[in-house]
Amino acid sequence: MVVVGIESSCDDTGVGVVRDGQWLLGRAVRTSAMLHREFGGIVPELASREHVMAILPAIADALAASETALDAIDVVAVTQGPGLLGSLLVGVTAAKALAVAISRPLVGVNHLEAHLYANALVAPIEFPAVALLASGGHTALYRWSDHGALTLLGETVDDAAGEALDKGARTLGLEYPGGPAVERLAQTATDLGLRLTIPKVRHPEHRFDLSFSGLKTALMEMHQRYPDRSSELAYALQSAVVESLVQQVIAAALAEEVHHVYLAGGVSANQRLRQTLIERAAMHRLTVRMPRREDSTDNGAMVAAAGYYHWRLHHRMNLDESPRSLFPLGEPQL
Ligand code: KG4
Numbered sequence: 001m002v003v004v005g006i007e008s009s010c011d012d013t014g015v016g017v018v019r020d021g022q023w024l025l026g027r028a029v030r031t032s033a034m035l036h037r038e039f040g041g042i043v044p045e046l047a048s049r050e051h052v053m054a055i056l057p058a059i060a061d062a063l064a065a066s067e068t069a070l071d072a073i074d075v076v077a078v079t080q081g082p083g084l085l086g087s088l089l090v091g092v093t094a095a096k097a098l099a100v101a102i103s104r105p106l107v108g109v110n111h112l113e114a115h116l117y118a119n120a121l122v123a124p125i126e127f128p129a130v131a132l133l134a135s136g137g138h139t140a141l142y143r144w145s146d147h148g149a150l151t152l153l154g155e156t157v158d159d160a161a162g163e164a165l166d167k168g169a170r171t172l173g174l175e176y177p178g179g180p181a182v183e184r185l186a187q188t189a190t191d192l193g194l195r196l197t198i199p200k201v202r203h204p205e206h207r208f209d210l211s212f213s214g215l216k217t218a219l220m221e222m223h224q225r226y227p228d229r230s231s232e233l234a235y236a237l238q239s240a241v242v243e244s245l246v247q248q249v250i251a252a253a254l255a256e257e258v259h260h261v262y263l264a265g266g267v268s269a270n271q272r273l274r275q276t277l278i279e280r281a282a283m284h285r286l287t288v289r290m291p292r293r294e295d296s297t298d299n300g301a302m303v304a305a306a307g308y309y310h311w312r313l314h315h316r317m318n319l320d321e322s323p324r325s326l327f328p329l330g331e332p333q334l
């Protein structure tokens with residue numbers, strides 16, 4: 001079963017071709033990140049315009065890279081939300097057109113869930129598990145009981161983990177996206193004495209809520225005191241974000257009594273996070289799985305993998321369905 005996955009929720013136009021929800025046949029990613037750099041964050045209108053230009057070449061490139069002919073595609077999957085509406089519209093429109101043109105089923109995928117499915121491109125998911133999604137727009141913990149069965153255990157009450165790194169990077173005069181820039185600068189830190197308080201939520205609505213907005217102010221104050229110690233500050237910022245994420249995901253896994261922990265989202269490309277989680281999980285005899293680094297950030301392959309499992313669950317997107325800029329995952333339906 002060959003699924004093509006289309007992703008356009010933010011600033012990356014990604015297309016991936018995946019067999020049976022696991023085997024990546026080929027992919028293409030075009031990003032408009034450089035264009036947003038001078039603005040220090042994503043400009044939605046610019047992002048949509050770039051998706052329009054990139055979507056058809058990206059589909060053609062992914063099919064060529066996977067040596068897959070159009071009529072060999074069995075299912076078309078697309079990110080339906082959450083994300084920037086104008087950006088989502090481009091991917092959803094292209095996916096609908098493709099599905100109609102080749103008479104194949106169309107599956108709408110939740111972008112957050114797609115990030116978790118980047119793990120399925122490594123090995124089949126083992127349930128039950130606890131999953132940590134840490135990206136630029138979202139940070140949340142889920143109990144993952146089965147395909148299509150997720151329960152929200154907690155989420156950030158303010159900024160996402162990636163957002164904290166992006167904002168912190170701006171304070172340190174680094175380019176957007178901030179996560180990779182902070183990671184690179186932190187590697188050059190020599191004196192590791194500077195510390196930022198690990199953020200905690202005082203009154204969590206869910207037991208495993210997180211908070212990152214306090215880090216922004218704390219970093220600014222420290223930057224004023226130590227303007228010449230950017231690499232140590234980058235190290236301190238990265239450490240505080242990593243500690244907060246790792247402590248919560250381990251606590252959630254123990255409370256949920258699961259043996260498997262999954263990591264996902266753009267921030268999961270961070271080596272320090274990956275390493276710390278592996279070490280801490282081993283102490284508690286938890287297995288930890290993470291996507292390949294290149295599948296951590298937005299891409300079409302993870303959408304194809306999620307689409308495959310939802311197709312098996314008989315989920316379909318109708319042609320009159322719209323993209324969903326808000327698309328909660330794992331919350332009780334009201
Ligand atoms: O998942 P993603 O590509 O897009 C969203 O759905 O938000 O995540 C992007 C986020 C950005 O905040 C970026 O700074 C962060 O992931 N990121 C990283 C790294 N690579 C990307 N954060 C830390 N270390 C990295 N190597």
Ligand code: ZN
Pocket residue numbers: 111115135136265266297298
């Ligand atoms: Zn994402």
